[in-house]
Amino acid sequence: MESIFHFISINQLMIYLVVLMIFVGIELIEKVPSVLHTPLMSGANAIHGVIIIGSIIVMGQAENIFATILGFIAVCLGTLNVVGGFVVTDRMLEMFKKKK
Amino acid sequence: MKISILDFIYILSAFSFVFGIKLLGKPSTARRGNLIAAAGMTASILGTIFLNESVLPKNYPWIFGALILGTIVGTLMAKRVQMTQMPQMVSFFNGMGGACAALISIVEYNHFLHHPESGDGARVVILLLGLIIGTVSFSGSMIAYGKLEEKIKDFHLPAQQVVNMVVLLAIIGLVVGMSMGYITHPGAIYLILGLSAIYGLLFVFPIGGADMPVVISLLNSFTGVATAFGGFLYDNKVMLFGGILVGSAGTLLTVMMCKAMNRSLTNVLLGNFGGGAAANGAAKSVTGSIKEVSASDAAVLMKYSKRVIVVPGYGLAVAQAQHVCHELETCLEAEGVEVKYAIHPVAGRMPGHMNILLAESNVDYDKLVEMESINPEFKMTDVVLVVGANDVVNPAAKTDPASPIYGMPILDVEDAANVIVMKRSMRSGYAGIENELFYSPKTRMLFGDAKKMMTELVNELKASA
Numbered sequence: 001m002e003s004i005f006h007f008i009s010i011n012q013l014m015i016y017l018v019v020l021m022i023f024v025g026i027e028l029i030e031k032v033p034s035v036l037h038t039p040l041m042s043g044a045n046a047i048h049g050v051i052i053i054g055s056i057i058v059m060g061q062a063e064n065i066f067a068t069i070l071g072f073i074a075v076c077l078g079t080l081n082v083v084g085g086f087v088v089t090d091r092m093l094e095m096f097k098k099k100k
Numbered sequence: 101m102k103i104s105i106l107d108f109i110y111i112l113s114a115f116s117f118v119f120g121i122k123l124l125g126k127p128s129t130a131r132r133g134n135l136i137a138a139a140g141m142t143a144s145i146l147g148t149i150f151l152n153e154s155v156l157p158k159n160y161p162w163i164f165g166a167l168i169l170g171t172i173v174g175t176l177m178a179k180r181v182q183m184t185q186m187p188q189m190v191s192f193f194n195g196m197g198g199a200c201a202a203l204i205s206i207v208e209y210n211h212f213l214h215h216p217e218s219g220d221g222a223r224v225v226i227l228l229l230g231l232i233i234g235t236v237s238f239s240g241s242m243i244a245y246g247k248l249e250e251k252i253k254d255f256h257l258p259a260q261q262v263v264n265m266v267v268l269l270a271i272i273g274l275v276v277g278m279s280m281g282y283i284t285h286p287g288a289i290y291l292i293l294g295l296s297a298i299y300g301l302l303f304v305f306p307i308g309g310a311d312m313p314v315v316i317s318l319l320n321s322f323t324g325v326a327t328a329f330g331g332f333l334y335d336n337k338v339m340l341f342g343g344i345l346v347g348s349a350g351t352l353l354t355v356m357m358c359k360a361m362n363r364s365l366t367n368v369l370l371g372n373f374g375g376g377a378a379a380n381g382a383a384k385s386v387t388g389s390i391k392e393v394s395a396s397d398a399a400v401l402m403k404y405s406k407r408v409i410v411v412p413g414y415g416l417a418v419a420q421a422q423h424v425c426h427e428l429e430t431c432l433e434a435e436g437v438e439v440k441y442a443i444h445p446v447a448g449r450m451p452g453h454m455n456i457l458l459a460e461s462n463v464d465y466d467k468l469v470e471m472e473s474i475n476p477e478f479k480m481t482d483v484v485l486v487v488g489a490n491d492v493v494n495p496a497a498k499t500d501p502a503s504p505i506y507g508m509p510i511l512d513v514e515d516a517a518n519v520i521v522m523k524r525s526m527r528s529g530y531a532g533i534e535n536e537l538f539y540s541p542k543t544r545m546l547f548g549d550a551k552k553m554m555t556e557l558v559n560e561l562k563a564s565a
Contacts, residue, residue: 079170
């Protein structure tokens with residue numbers, strides 16, 4: 001129990017941030033037309049690819065083979081998520097461009 | 101100095117994510133929003149590599165190798181995929197993010213085992229939660245991908261709920277044991293990995309293929325949450341920020357998608373759709389005879405109409421008939437017929453699927469009318485041409501309480517004077533149920549591949565012009 005309170009008190013700011021972000025996320029999506037649901041899902045998919053930063057840190061501090069190999073795979077997969085996510089979203093949205 | 105520049109970059113990236121999502125919510129700005137978020141992402145990746153002190157320069161070749169490999173493969177996959185396969189592509193990339201989160205946790209846990217002084221119980225919990233959610237998201241996404249590719253069928257375990265509960269409890273037990281320090285066996289984390297993977301499979305297996313977009317959206321928000329745990333792990337605000345943003349936005353998006361189908365999330369998750377429909381086959385069986393029509397008769401009927409509404413569905417997407425569909429529209433307009441498209445929110449395999457397809461073939465954006473606005477117009481319409489759509493025009497959704505799609509809002513095509521249904525066969529749609537509409541006296545069936553039949557219609561119109 002003590003360790004939980006300790007955790008909360010040292011991570012106060014992060015927890016405030018989490019609570020606020022939940023509301024921001026909801027607020028941002030609330031009035032989106034259903035036409036855009038799929039591109040939005042795909043765009044959000046690319047954004048959580050920010051997990052790649054964690055994999056770069058893992059890879060960057062890797063000292064042994066185990067961490068190097070897993071880190072390498074993690075960076076690869078993270079890049080797939082980011083690049084693939086943004087490119088697919090862009091391809092979908094390309095279709096919405098205004099015609100002359 | 102280096103670190104404070106990095107912090108600044110992270111703040112800008114976090115801002116770009118929020119702003120990007122905001123812009124993604126409007127058709128006119130959506131593309132810019134995506135590019136802004138991508139730019140922010142690139143900045144934070146490069147910043148992390150060059151400015152983060154724990155990233156050792158000796159590992160640069162590995163990092164760049166992985167980045168280049170991932171970029172090439174990711175771009176190729178994303179560029180080559182056909183518009184009809186977009187949802188499974190999103191699912192696949194989502195799974196990659198989940199797997200990435202899981203791998204990070206495995207490496208960090210091994211580091212912790214060798215250096216127990218580097219963390220405490222809370223850190224282990226965070227790490228394991230990242231692993232579990234990431235893995236569930238990965239295995240679930242892969243199943244969703246397989247289902248949309250039609251490589252995997254719906255599958256119900258006997259006592260599915262009980263099995264799910266047991267797996268979940270086992271995972272929770274292991275997490276508690278490991279965080280309290282009772283379990284220190286290095287293999288324990290792989291047991292969690294395996295159980296989470298199984299949980300992901302069990303979670304998605306029973307859910308019907310037509311509900312996959314909802315599931316993908318939900319798994320997408322799972323990966324967001326896994327990312328947020330990664331943010332806690334490294335005390336990295338931009339990861340936390342992006343993760344939570346996607347987690348909450350994704351959850352709401354999931355709920356909104358369910359609403360568009362007039363179903364609750366629980367209903368979707370328990371797999372009451374496809375599987376349930378087969379079980380309660382007692383739903384009203386449809387009898388009567390169908391009437392076929394030839395392409396030339398259909399063409400004549402449309403040519404002498406005043407108003408025609410096209411109802412596109414998945415069949416249009418599969419046949420890649422969007423271009424010839426636009427051609428048909430142009431031919432009819434040359435004859436003075438008013439043509440519009442009625443877009444059901446869940447037509448196709450993902451929301452907005454039809455809009456994307458038709459926009460690809462240069463159909464005017466204003467001609468694509470959403471369900472609420474077009475439903476009153478069917479009464480004044482001479483011919484409705486249903487192209488490869490089925491469940492979204494099934495009157496059972498309104499009339500038959502036993503039907504699994506009962507309550508789903510549909511397009512009221514029956515109100516029109518004539519309905520021409522273009523379909524490959526009498527096979528039922530994704531919900532696996534019969535459609536009374538096909539037996540209505542107003543309806544005529546035009547059997548064949550959407551692209552082929554559309555081309556025939558266009559040729560008939562041109563010949564008679």
